[in-house]
Amino acid sequence: MGAQIRVYRQKIRSTSSMKKIFKAMEMIATSRINRARKRSNAAGPYANALTRAVTAVASQTSISHPLINRGGESRRSAVLVVTSDRGLAGSYSANVLKKAEGLIERLRREGREVELFLVGRKAQQYFEFRERPYTQLWTGNTDNPDVETATSIRDALLERFEVPYEQGGVDDMHVVYTEFLSMVTQEPKILRMLPLQVVEARELGEEIVPGAELESADYENEALFEFEPSAQDVLDALLPRYVATRIYACLLQAAASELASRQRAMKSAGDNADELVKKYTRLMNTARQAEITQELSEIVAGADSLAS
Numbered sequence: 001m002g003a004q005i006r007v008y009r010q011k012i013r014s015t016s017s018m019k020k021i022f023k024a025m026e027m028i029a030t031s032r033i034n035r036a037r038k039r040s041n042a043a044g045p046y047a048n049a050l051t052r053a054v055t056a057v058a059s060q061t062s063i064s065h066p067l068i069n070r071g072g073e074s075r076r077s078a079v080l081v082v083t084s085d086r087g088l089a090g091s092y093s094a095n096v097l098k099k100a101e102g103l104i105e106r107l108r109r110e111g112r113e114v115e116l117f118l119v120g121r122k123a124q125q126y127f128e129f130r131e132r133p134y135t136q137l138w139t140g141n142t143d144n145p146d147v148e149t150a151t152s153i154r155d156a157l158l159e160r161f162e163v164p165y166e167q168g169g170v171d172d173m174h175v176v177y178t179e180f181l182s183m184v185t186q187e188p189k190i191l192r193m194l195p196l197q198v199v200e201a202r203e204l205g206e207e208i209v210p211g212a213e214l215e216s217a218d219y220e221n222e223a224l225f226e227f228e229p230s231a232q233d234v235l236d237a238l239l240p241r242y243v244a245t246r247i248y249a250c251l252l253q254a255a256a257s258e259l260a261s262r263q264r265a266m267k268s269a270g271d272n273a274d275e276l277v278k279k280y281t282r283l284m285n286t287a288r289q290a291e292i293t294q295e296l297s298e299i300v301a302g303a304d305s306l307a308s
Contacts, residue, residue, distance in 0.1 A: 005291070008284035012277055019273035025088060026266035032143070033183070033259045040180065040252040047249045054196070054242045057234050074171040076113040078135075078160055079103060080153065080193075080247075082177040082254045083120035085142045090265035092178065092186070092258055093122035099188035100176040107174075115170055117156065119251070135160070143255050150248035158243065161194055177250040178257035184264070186257035193246060196239070 081100045083093040100123075104114050116134035118124055120142045127134055136156050138149055163169030173193040178186050 004287045005284055008280050008287065012280045012284070015273050015276045015280065019270055019277070022266045022270040022273060026263055026270060029259045029263035029266060033256065033263060036143070036252065036256040036259050037180070040249070040256050043245070043249050043252055047245045050238065050242050050245050054235070054238050057231055057238065074110075074112055075165050076115060076170045077107050078115045078117060078157055078170040078173045079107075080117045080157065080173070080175045081119065081123045082175065082250060083118075083122040083126075083142070084258045085121045085139055087122070088265060088269075089258055089262040090268075092261035093120065093126075095188045096176055096178055096254075097123065097126050099190065103174060103176060103190055112171075115160065117153070119153070119254075142251075143258050145248070145251035145255055147244075147248060150244050150251055153247050154240065154244040157193070157247075158240065175247065175250050177254045180253050180256040180260065183260050186260055191246070191250060193243065196242075 079100060081096065083096050087093075107114050116127065116132070118127065118134050118137045119139075121139050124134075124137055124139065138153060141149060157173055160168070160170045161173060165171060172195060175191040175193050177189060177191070179189045180186055
């Protein structure tokens with residue numbers, strides 16, 4: 001009995017220690033979620049305005065640009081998979097990887113080759129364990145991304161996009177990340193980054209394009225913007241910045257989702273540790289009671305023997 005009690009005491013101590021770790025990680029994640037959400041919300045208006053500007057310029061000119069709707073069949077696709085560096089975030093990374101696998105399978109069914117670009121050590125471990133190659137990896141700050149990381153990713157992707165297929169280039173790009181919807185809901189998403197699908201600028205509203213109420217025939221014949229120095233130069237300046245901004249927005253959404261998932265997972269782990277401590281305490285008390293009962297029985301039996 002004494003050995004059993006010692007085992008339960010050890011389990012209570014170890015579980016209580018883990019509970020303290022879970023609680024600390026929950027508090028850290030909780031304190032960082034608000035900052036991550038504020039950064040994501042602050043980047044949103046700039047990304048939307050830049051998207052409207054690119055759409056407005058591209059839809060009102062007849063110039064061609066390699067980042068906009070280039071024709072031809074897609075033969076090789078770049079897929080950027082955004083996961084976390086650390087675990088203890090529930091099913092956050094697993095859900096992203098499952099979404100990425102579905103996209104990869106679909107692209108291959110369409111006859112395309114797939115070139116992988118990874119963000120986060122979880123994605124690295126997943127693909128290396130399965131001995132599947134990837135082109136480039138970014139790690140170290142998945143829960144606190146910076147603009148430099150987004151710019152580095154953009155440069156790597158655009159470098160592959162601007163190279164012809166015959167020289168190892170890609171024809172389109174996709175980003176698999178997690179969108180932060182609320183503290184309890186984070187949804188894996190697939191964003192087709194390039195080539196950019198241009199929507200008519202007049203559909204964006206009067207605040208962006210004056211005269212948006214024009215009929216489509218009049219709209220096609222009337223220039224609503226004048227470009228200085230030229231529309232081509234404007235697109236050359238805007239499109240790389242647009243790509244970096246969209247990637248940065250995805251990283252910020254993923255960071256907020258990772259922290260929310262970790263906070264929820266650590267709270268659940270802490271609650272489970274509480275239940276385990278209660279369970280082990282009850283079992284230890286039961287074992288102690290049985291030991292005391294046995295000792296009393298032995299004392300009574302010994303007293304009876306002496307009396308007889």
